[in-house]
Amino acid sequence: MNKKIITFLDDVCIHIKCKAVHKDIRDELTNHIYELKEEYANRSPDEEKALEMAISAMGNCDELGSRLNKQHKPETEWSLIGLTAIIAVIGGIIMYMSSMFDSLQAVSFERYLFFAVIGMGVLAGLYFFDYTKLKKLAFPIYLITFILLLFTLYKGATFNGRSFLTIGGISVSSDYVPIMFLAAITGFMEKGRGKGGMAVAGILSLALISLIPVIALPNLTVAFVLMICYAVLIISSVIKNHFGGYRKLQLASLGGIGILFISIITFGIISEPYRLERISSFITRGQSDPSGAGWQQVMADKWLSASTLFGKSAETVNGYSIDRGMPGLTTNYVLINVIATLGWVVGIALVLAIAVFIGRMFVTTRKIKNAYGFYLSLGACTILSAQFAISVLINFNLLPLTDISLPFVSYGGVGYIANMALVGIILSVWRRNNLISGSHKKISQSKNRFISFEDGKLIISFK
Structure with missing residues (x-):
């Protein structure tokens, strides 16, 4: 995996206290970075630049990590x-x-x-x-x-x-x-x-x-x-x-x-x-x-x-x-x-x-x-x-x-x-309701993704 992607993922996950969800989040973020990269690659032949633009489009890693941490906290009934x-x-x-x-x-x-x-x-x-x-x-x-x-x-x-x-x-x-x-x-x-x-x-x-x-x-x-x-x-x-x-x-x-x-x-x-x-x-x-x-x-x-x-x-x-x-x-x-x-x-x-x-x-x-x-x-x-x-x-x-x-x-x-x-x-x-995937399918195919990519726009939902 590209070092820039690894660095971005590390910077996001450092804010997420529940380590059990790190792998799922890394997988989903990685999938969407590559989706964005493909989108930007159609506009620019420079793959490295397309990757940088894709990572940049994901947003501030500190803010994203903090919001994901709130979403993936254990719940008590x-x-x-x-x-x-x-x-x-x-x-x-x-x-x-x-x-x-x-x-x-x-x-x-x-x-x-x-x-x-x-x-x-x-x-x-x-x-x-x-x-x-x-x-x-x-x-x-x-x-x-x-x-x-x-x-x-x-x-x-x-x-x-x-x-x-x-x-x-x-x-x-x-x-x-x-x-x-x-x-x-x-x-x-x-x-x-x-x-x-x-x-x-x-x-x-x-x-x-x-x-x-x-x-x-x-x-x-x-x-x-x-x-x-x-x-x-x-x-x-x-x-x-x-x-x-x-x-x-x-x-x-x-x-x-x-x-x-x-x-x-x-x-x-x-x-x-x-x-x-x-x-x-x-x-x-x-x-x-x-x-x-x-x-x-x-x-x-x-x-x-x-x-x-x-x-x-x-x-x-x-x-x-x-x-x-x-x-x-x-x-x-x-x-x-x-x-x-x-x-x-x-x-x-x-x-x-x-x-x-x-x-x-x-x-x-x-x-x-x-x-x-x-x-x-x-x-x-x-x-x-x-x-x-x-x-x-x-x-x-x-x-x-x-x-x-x-x-x-x-x-x-x-x-x-x-x-x-x-x-x-x-x-x-x-x-553990928010900590475990509801499906055995790949996260990128899940209907419950917190990240989606539509019409060239990156949508991050924390609902």
């Missing part, structure tokens, strides 16, 4: 951090109050704080982490997670009919699985870019295989959340023609597989009488079996009715205080705990904060330029949103009871850390 903090603080308050229960539902606030601090540390670590490094680790992550699940299934400890991974005498739930398989599947999607229907079939197969050990544990809630995540990722990528090929055929095939899958699940439900009883109980809000399958739903309605606008309800239900008369107060029914302990105003504020948080996640994800980052962030948004939505609806008796926690609010260890990690991934992707 402060609204997501703030909303996460609000939801987590409400969770911390309710866990502190739950630690003072005079019943078996009392929790260890110290343990909660321990995992909360670890979760915040993981979030911060992932925020600064270069998420693109996960692309190359897709298969190792998938394989390790699958092996851990098999080990849990055959060698893990069993509690309440579910298997847990035991490490040094500590039982670890499978709540870590969604984030691991998310990293793997999005990596496979990136590798399958432009490879047509066979890539879709391969990724779908890997996704379905990953569900087998999760269902066998059994952890049907994690399996259900994963299914939602996979469906959103694969369908959205096909709609965007990420894989290329015959998009309509791919969508039709996915639709057929979806119908088959729903049919199998429906058959599994109606073939078990106890599941039909639970559905019947849900439809009648527990009134069809108030002393059996519908008891928790009945109690949930009673405690919601007994709660006041502000502060803790002084009422009892059936002669019991809330910690003795309402199960799952720190896990499945933690929102009822919030409403009954802190009042409806705080409960509604929490639900609104969750709704804004979900909306903000997807708005942020829509603006992500890099395809791999977009799908990684979309998957994280989907996993968190599914948990939030299902948990809130269950607490208001709008969905049948299932074992699911409210992220950042419910008492938990691995699940709390995993959900914080998902937020960290979204923040990490957004942080």
Whole structure:
């Protein structure tokens, strides 16, 4: 490369603090210098003079470098951090109050704080982490997670009919699985870019295989959340023609597989009488079996009715205080705990904060330029949103009871850390949104170039 060009590029890049974008900027500036040189060469036979004119037309290197530095600064999505903090603080308050229960539902606030601090540390670590490094680790992550699940299934400890991974005498739930398989599947999607229907079939197969050990544990809630995540990722990528090929055929095939899958699940439900009883109980809000399958739903309605606008309800239900008369107060029914302990105003504020948080996640994800980052962030948004939505609806008796926690609010260890990690991934992707090219094509061919050359004029846009 010509020494004058190298000197110009060095003088520009010295002002740009983010070294990760230096190569892209150098490539684009070089391309446009040569474009300008060709334009000026048509007017002057002296190539050296044409090159000098081209470099001069690029503008002052100090000013250009300063403006490019502003454009390529890491971004922070402060609204997501703030909303996460609000939801987590409400969770911390309710866990502190739950630690003072005079019943078996009392929790260890110290343990909660321990995992909360670890979760915040993981979030911060992932925020600064270069998420693109996960692309190359897709298969190792998938394989390790699958092996851990098999080990849990055959060698893990069993509690309440579910298997847990035991490490040094500590039982670890499978709540870590969604984030691991998310990293793997999005990596496979990136590798399958432009490879047509066979890539879709391969990724779908890997996704379905990953569900087998999760269902066998059994952890049907994690399996259900994963299914939602996979469906959103694969369908959205096909709609965007990420894989290329015959998009309509791919969508039709996915639709057929979806119908088959729903049919199998429906058959599994109606073939078990106890599941039909639970559905019947849900439809009648527990009134069809108030002393059996519908008891928790009945109690949930009673405690919601007994709660006041502000502060803790002084009422009892059936002669019991809330910690003795309402199960799952720190896990499945933690929102009822919030409403009954802190009042409806705080409960509604929490639900609104969750709704804004979900909306903000997807708005942020829509603006992500890099395809791999977009799908990684979309998957994280989907996993968190599914948990939030299902948990809130269950607490208001709008969905049948299932074992699911409210992220950042419910008492938990691995699940709390995993959900914080998902937020960290979204923040990490957004942080590098202006630092990573949105396409694998050459920069000079990108539609998002900050420099263009039209009608003999050099146009530099920092929008």
